[in-house]
Amino acid sequence: MKLKIAVLPGDGIGPEIMKQGVAVMDVIADKFGHEFTYQEALCGAHAIDAVGNPYPDETHEVCMNADAVLFAAVGDLRFDNDPTAKVRPEQGLLAMRKKLGLFANVRPVATFDCLLHKSPLKDELLKGADFVVIRELTGGMYFGEKYQDNDKAYDTDIYTRPEIERILKVAFETAQKRRKHLTVVDKANVLASSRLWRQIAKEMEPQYPDVNTDYMFIDNASMRVLTEPRFFDVVVTENTFGDILTDETSCITGSMGLQPSSSLGEHTPLFEPVHGSWPQAAGKNLANPLAEILSAAMLLEHFGLNKEGALIREAVNASLDANVRTPEIQVEGGKAYGTKEVGAWIVDYIKKA
């Protein structure tokens, strides 16, 4: 298969982990006879520095012309600590999501048995937990009308029927491909927008008779993912709730550095780690490349390259089993491997497989 990949390394540890992601794609291409071509483009703080825009038009064009985007992370301490900054790396992320129409952010929450000790949760709660959170990514308070002066400020949490229908469709269909259990998370006892979500979900339910659908308030969901993570199969929720819930769920597995995600929508699909740009570690060969590598696996699987994806997952698991791990997930007393060394080990494993 021929695939044109837009490569957006971004800021902080982004470029380092991206190198490993691309190296893994390359060895997969070699092995399976695919042709992957890459076009790199600027985004985030790097793009602000270079052209004053965190998601430049040229980058957008590269993304639009590609079959898929492989993204790393954006964000820089210079901007976080400067309240007067007019342009911020995060704006690039939001512009990218909006312009590419990436309305469905899919975050699988899977545990790795050998990493359970790293989770804040008790092992026995987490063992076997395996669910997906689908976060709406281009609506709600992120993009509704905003206003701010010195005495008043507001954001508008707005959703239209088509926006809700298309994300619920993704959720129902994802549930059909999994254990057929969908949990719609909202705050319908307080919010009008949530009541519309719930109304539309109930209208759509009969079209998916094989899916067992339930409804949960976000406050309750923020508890249940901790007390009963195995309850969940597919969770769908709006943008802001999804932001909070997916960060919460990505940390309960104890392997934040191992969580990939995909963002799907109207134009080119995008694949990225759940974690951020960790500027403090940039250039130090410290960052875990596994989330980026697993994002590459999700990318391949998106195009039906399931054997290829499976081989990457096998290699990742093998590296964990062999204790070839970056410092934050290394076992006590184990040798800490660098970003490059973990990536090289996985490339080598795939080559020899």
Add this chain to the structure above:
Amino acid sequence: MKLKIAVLPGDGIGPEIMKQGVAVMDVIADKFGHEFTYQEALCGAHAIDAVGNPYPDETHEVCMNADAVLFAAVGDLRFDNDPTAKVRPEQGLLAMRKKLGLFANVRPVATFDCLLHKSPLKDELLKGADFVVIRELTGGMYFGEKYQDNDKAYDTDIYTRPEIERILKVAFETAQKRRKHLTVVDKANVLASSRLWRQIAKEMEPQYPDVNTDYMFIDNASMRVLTEPRFFDVVVTENTFGDILTDETSCITGSMGLQPSSSLGEHTPLFEPVHGSWPQAAGKNLANPLAEILSAAMLLEHFGLNKEGALIREAVNASLDANVRTPEIQVEGGKAYGTKEVGAWIVDYIKKA
């Protein structure tokens, strides 16, 4: 001291746990020579059934004329399962908060060593965690302009300067009385309303030079309370984020049934358990009365009756140590006590103290 208490038992397990809360207040009054008088009033589903309004005017009058409100819980399955219901128990709760001007909801998150095994979190993370979440309770999306039709819906997350200033004042002052560490939780990288919160907090910081103030995004906070709960001392946040975060934090201690809260503001202060009305257990003598009893302790402490509050806390700890516990927190193989029996044991302990 003379205190006029408005007693709002509400729905579900509310009346049962309220009985125990009042019994404890009574034995305290006896022992310390106080005069507590009670006036009971309707709210929630009970009030809808009786007068068609979940927070009737008569109830509001009783609350306004009292020195404090002791509240239990509202909510009923009949309404949760009926999407066509025009009036809901929750509306009574929101109307009560708004009319009494209860803008500061204070939720202490304390652990009980003997209950750590009930927490979803690993014991070593939680041991010694002791913080307070202050949730803004009368602003934001809960009360901003709403709209809903068949094709579109929105809620408005709006805050004004005075609303933000008064809640931050409570937060800074609470921090001064504790370990002098305040964490302002917001989503200032996306929301205009959060940016105003952050701006005002930074303006106020110099007035509290003894308080160490930091800022955290809500998505990050939803992780940090799990991975590093001891980091926190006082957390302040807006209404919706506070709803999600306090449910999350109340469950990490493993003792949801033991978490009291106070809501303070313009008019009569209110004290209530963090947990809900648990309609499934109503009338079964199963519910844990400790959160209601500890809410009574918070009430007394609010009026400077610190010895009285301390004695209630001592009695509660003694009941736990003696394994006089309701089923959900009983140790394996231990005898499960009923709501009444736990209450009676505590009353007896106070009497004999």
